[in-house]
Amino acid sequence: MHYIFEVNLKPGYSAEQYADAWIRASEIIQRAPxxxxxxxxxxxxxxSRLLAIATWESKAARDAMESRLPDRVQEIIAEQIPFVEISLIGEFEAPEWTVLPPG
Incomplete structure (x- = not known):
């Protein structure tokens, strides 16, 4: 499943600044089953707009991680609150229909 959200950066805050925090949090989150x-x-x-996509084995696996979010991840997220607005686009199943180029 894919967990997809949009990040809107507030004026004066760069994508690189957000990406630094996003990578630090993601490196911890990616240790979750x-x-x-x-x-x-x-x-x-x-x-000023970013799209984030987190891929999980299942919604249950993502929900389990969310229910026990590590303290350090919570701190990183809290540090970003003054600088970004995050909107959940949604949770999506793995693709049922895929068309890829030949070869």
Whole structure:
């Protein structure tokens, strides 16, 4: 499953600053059972908007991690609150339909 959220950076805060915190938190979160990686994307033409995608073995695995979020991750998230607005886009199942180029 994919947990997808949008990050809007407040004026004066850069994607690089947020990415530093995001990487530190993600490195801890990825130790949880069922974690399958995270990705952070910049929006083309809008450097103040990012798209984050966390991939999990299952919703249950993600929910279990969330219920026992490590203190250090909570601290990193709290440090970011003054600088960003985060909107959950949603939780999505793994793709049922995939079309890839040949070869």
């Amino acid at each position: 069922g974690a399958r990686g995270t990705r952070l994307h910049r929006k083309i033409g809008d450097p």
